[in-house]
Amino acid sequence: MPTPSFAGVLPTPSTFERSDSSTKTRGNGDAIVELRNVTKSFGQQEVLRGVTFIAKRNETTVIVGGSGAGKTTLLRLIVGLDRPTSGEILIEGEDITKMRESQLNRIRKKFGMVYQYAALLDSITVAENIAFPLVEHTKLSRHAIRDRVFEKLTQLGLDPAVVANKFPAELSGGMRKRVGLARALMLDPPIVIYDEPTSGLDPTTSRLVDDLIEHTRQRFGVTSIVISHDIASCFRIAHQAILLVDGRIETSGAPETWLEGPSNVAKEFIRNSGVDVRAVERIVVARETP
Ligand SMILES: Nc1ncnc2c1ncn2[C@@H]1O[C@H](COP(=O)(O)OP(=O)(O)OP(=O)(O)O)[C@@H](O)[C@H]1O
Ligand SMILES: [Mg+2]
DSSP states (O other): OOOOOOTTTSSSOOOOOOOOGGGGOOSOOOEEEEEEEEEEEETTEEEEEEEEEEEETTOEEEEEOOTTSSHHHHHHHHTTSSOOSEEEEEETTEEOTTOOHHHHHHHHTTEEEEOTTTTOOTTSOHHHHHHHHHHHHOOOOHHHHHHHHHHHHHHTTOOHHHHTTSOGGGSOHHHHHHHHHHHHHTTOOSEEEEESTTTTSOHHHHHHHHHHHHHHHHHHOOEEEEEESOHHHHHHHOSEEEEEETTEEEEEESHHHHHHSSOHHHHHHHHHHTOOGGGOOOOSOOOOOO
């Protein structure tokens, strides 16, 4: 069964007004998202049971885990759509768990969301879809918006002359991903969240999407948090891979460390995926040590 899409969870495509240039700092190793002993219960069910990790600025953190492990729940807490039962969640150093709704709205704008099935609006063109965050959140002229849309399309390897006036249904799956990413990046969020970016795509397109995630991280200086079932993708793009099992972190670290690490559950997870991870070519650029 496919993972429920994150579509419709956020009220609008997430946006961010960059407040200072430090958000573009590359690989300086600082924490941009930090969870401290986070728990989340729904009624009697404890879905997250003490989750602690740091996502470092300009790195890619991939969260993998089986169905029902708590991945989507974790995402919703990180972007401030839901509150944990206990624990702290720091976004760029600010604990969001006790924030008022108005403060949370400011935090939500730090995240660009790339939804599982792109979640584009079918009845409007590609250009109109991408322009949406700018129309909603800025007072830019139509002309300026059009320039920005064309620039973003070009940066993501799409020819505006070809795709701008097409409708989403006229694009391939890979192109739709790019358009969804363009929309998520429109207001320069420091953090981009990808929900199952490669699910439902063929292996070749999956690889292209992985390239796109890594390229975007480098080109725009963003921090990527990726929710995925795809172990090959994880080995290609993750600086840090976190395996969530039954609401707990089973193991974390660079994905290749799972192979030699103490967790048999992690080794079994890799084995069950059927992917020969030693043959997977890593495309991620190692983080520069400070
Ligand atoms: N709003 C909610 N109310 C009650 N239970 C919930 C709620 N949201 C999630 N759960 C439960 O929490 C558990 C984890 O769900 P979650 O959606 O986080 O899993 P997941 O790892 O994203 O799974 P999948 O890979 O299938 O998407 C499930 O047992 C689910 O039923
Ligand atoms: Mg999910």
